[in-house]
Amino acid sequence: MNSIHQEITDQINALKPGTIIFPTDFRGIGTDDAVRQALSRLTKEGKLERLAHGIYLLPKIHPTFGKLQPSMEEVAEAVAANEHMRIKPAGAYALNKLGLSTQVPARLVYITDGQARQIKIGKGGVKFKPVSPKKFGMKGPISSLLIQGLEEMATSQVSLEMEGRIKELLHQETPDNLNNDLKLAPARINNFIIKLLKYPSDDRMA
Structure with missing residues (x-):
């Protein structure tokens, strides 16, 4: 019978370079401790790279880079x-995905229906923020991202230029999706979007 180390090595050799690997991928081969020891050994041998606690990478080598x-x-x-959890971009990352911010945050924030978790990788990382199930009832690919992004900032800080871009984006969303998502949005964001669509910016400045 092959050793646990050899069985895991054989499975990893069959994977595509660049694959992200977790200890749970090898459940059934051995105990959790034995699997982690095998992955640690493969990391020391240079066959795997440890990205973060419990997260490994099968390295992919580019001939130039x-x-x-x-x-x-x-x-x-x-x-x-x-x-097996759902995630959606939130905060500054959601705004960046929509093109409303040119800055890519070092730490990407996602809402999730899973457990809270923070993963540090190099100078960046990922944060999973648990939310109520209704957040995942949002349907619009644009409106849902916009609402998640605006939740992390004061709408009073939104510039007129940004308001114009938001209006352009909202007009690309289907009315059904927008109406659905506004019902699930916080009141202050619902009010901001309704006023933005109903009243021209010049009128609100008067």
């Missing part, structure tokens, strides 16, 4: 898939 690292987005999506 060398070792390629996964994006924080890829790590977040892999963790969500491994833990």
